[in-house]
Amino acid sequence: MPIGTLEVLLVDASGLDNNDFMADMDPYVLLTVNTQEKISTVVSAQGSNPEWNETFLFTVSDDSADLHLKIMEKDNFSADDYVGEATISLEPVFEEGSLLPTSYNVVNQEKEYCGGIKVGLKFTPETEPEERSEYGSGGGAEAEESYGGWKQSAYGEE
Numbered sequence: 001m002p003i004g005t006l007e008v009l010l011v012d013a014s015g016l017d018n019n020d021f022m023a024d025m026d027p028y029v030l031l032t033v034n035t036q037e038k039i040s041t042v043v044s045a046q047g048s049n050p051e052w053n054e055t056f057l058f059t060v061s062d063d064s065a066d067l068h069l070k071i072m073e074k075d076n077f078s079a080d081d082y083v084g085e086a087t088i089s090l091e092p093v094f095e096e097g098s099l100l101p102t103s104y105n106v107v108n109q110e111k112e113y114c115g116g117i118k119v120g121l122k123f124t125p126e127t128e129p130e131e132r133s134e135y136g137s138g139g140g141a142e143a144e145e146s147y148g149g150w151k152q153s154a155y156g157e158e
Helices: 092-094 142-148
Strands: 004-013 027-031 036-039 051-060 066-073 083-091 096-107 113-125
Touching: 004 066, 004 096, 027 051, 036 051, 051 066, 066 096, 066 113, 083 113, 083 142, 092 113
Parallel strands: none
Antiparallel strands: 004 051, 004 113, 027 036, 027 066, 066 083, 083 096, 096 113
16 A cells, blocks of 8 residues: 555535434534544535535555545534445555545445435655665765765865
């Protein structure tokens, strides 16, 4: 698996099951890659079709395989309600570099379809630093100048 930065664009959701019988739902999303967790804003008054248009950054390491999205419904007077979840494999974005916003199925605890969530992904691999010896890159006088101080040193001038 590559190492780098994963940029997640959380666009919107559609057709979410409304668990709040008294009013429109106020959903938010918990985004998780390995142990890193990010939380979207709570969207109010948009019901089952919320729009976020938020971007999140994750540091991806060798063991990162999936992006997990857990949709919750904010409750003011009790614990927040679970709406559903989606798991997205990161392998395609590692290969392609980026994936345009795409709709993924959201499933509930019984693994039944309960809506869709649209997410765009972009992966930027970490560039490996150039190998350098203990005394620079070994490029002669030009390399010495780039490190500064070598030509001004009093060492060896006596």
